[in-house]
Amino acid sequence: MNDDNIKDANWENVKDDEAKIKFVNSKKRSNIKKIASLFCVVLVAAVSGGISGAYVINKKQASKIYTPDNRMLVEPKQDKSEAKDKSESTKENSITEVAETVGPAVVGISNKSEGYFGLQDAGSGSGVIIDSNGYIVTNYHVVQGADKITVKLSSNKILNASVLGADQRSDLAVIKVDAKNLPVVRFGDSSKVKVGDTAIAIGNSLGEQFAGSVTAGIISALNRKIEYNGSIYKVIQTDAAINPGNSGGPLCDLQGNVIGINSLKIGANLNAEGMGFAIDINEAKDIIKSLMNSGKVSRPYLGISGESVVSEDDKIQGVYIEQVEKNSGAGVAGIKPTDIIMQVDGKKVRDVSDIEEIIESHKIGEKVEAEIWRDGKTIKVEVVLSELKGNK
Template structure:
């Protein structure tokens, strides 16, 4: 006679009913050795499973080893209500509170047509993200990236509660990749801006956005990985960025990056690519525009439609070629054309001049010159060191303001320059060369 775990019992014993086991009089059927081994293995797996479930808060109980029923106990945790915390700049919030406190101020931004990650055209998917920064009784303003709305018509913004509004572009600043949208709807929830300069590497940060355009209002978190990263964008623009390992993907662009107090300290803008491809394939490397870098620009766009005080020299520029440098010409930014009546024209800059320094700071390219002049405002006087006809001289230039009128004038100057160079372009193409548009600045 055998009980359920095969311990021999006397033959004269009657069947005994126990709470967990049934004892039988009959001998168990003889089993082949192979099946006994299989039973042993199965029993071992069951024991391992029971131990694992017990350790994880669940219990698997066998009431009957020989074909009986099983009972599975599943652990539970009490549901916790998330407080709708106030963003006061002094209280550290939990991730749940940060999401709940700011979700209503985050939007998806969409143009008329969007292509999703699988290559299909989707009308309801978003092309980027944004967030409400100001709202009065009748009008609200939304901040996003310039590249999200560039060349996009019929802009619409979507909120997490399902509401949507038509939006118009107030203005943008391509060089710093910011744009402000306006919706004719008042009293919307807004975010609170924080101090990006006060961030420390290692601090926790969080993003709300719309990765891939269809996984709307996704919450991700990570750390500040580095500050003051000089990142070269796909169009060649060099920007100062916060680096973070927060998960960022296409569709997150323009969304907010929050500190642990629930304040916006950055605008999610870019993810690094491992190659020349436009696909952002590197994991754990995301970038955001520090909010302090663009705070004044945002205010200018809302009030004037463009960034006031931004300097403009009034010249077309190009980098000095490597071939010219081999013949002793210094590296720098070569002046290709000068706008009549501009600060450059009044200061005496000429076509053919090579700018090598700004107020004593050496510059070896157009981008370096632009970075140096960024530190000044319209109306400031700067001294350019210029290489001209084999000699070095200085030219004092009072910086003009970059506005719509100046932009149109520079576009026309660029077009005129192009037309004048058509013959040279054809000649270079015949010789296997190429023609490159100069920078208008």
């Protein structure tokens, strides 16, 4: 076979192969590319949207966390102004709740005494019901010298009352009415009270005409020592208004706990506004219990009276003894007028209130050591504490 025949045969084969191959139209190829591109865009958008959505959800969930201790929901931080508004609203609501809860257990007390024209009003005050069977706490000065005492309940019912026990030194008294199932107050723990805490006073300000008056302020100071009628009172100071008639009523915290018994008389000689005083409830609890159980308060007693003195060189400082009560612990121990007590129970004393505070931490019959300066010498004597008689 010659070369021309070979070429012709090859050409025929090529033509046959080409006939078997199918060529794709260029327009169709372009449309496929467009569809693929569109699919990629949609896929990318979907993925991006999913990631963004997950981020937002996670962020929101992160603002609400369940603590492992109590599984309580912790809310996200509020704007300061919103938090302040919420705090003030809560405070106002709490005062309202305290007034509604404690108010029914606050009573008005009228002191009546015999006069030329029969029974006359001698004064009025407030009180708090501490037992549903009719036991009421008030101030000593509210019922002092009364020939007849009446109690007006929050329901406006008026009942006669009798004095179970009264203690002039603490300015506290317990009276009783013949009634059952009365609303009562709840005593708090005044040791937990802090300066700046909200304080709420409830009572019959200026008498029955303004019964159940509620005033609010803050705790201005704690552990104030105020002297009244020769006694030293440990009191809570508040700027909540305490007016005549509030005496014997409760000073409460925001939870409705009684943290003090209001007493106008204690701060009356200060003649200042925004300075009210309440007898610390932790100081009052044992006294109230004693008055309920035995009608009196038994206290240890040293048996001296005197005043604070300091020598010119400051070496001698203490209480100069002016009088020693006969048969008292001090009298039996040989303490004399003109002695100067410098220490009691190993603690330095500057005035009579220091001595009283030390003595009251002991019981009747216990012994305390007193360091005395006498005739230029320092001596030590042992004193057995006697019982304070009467309402001194």
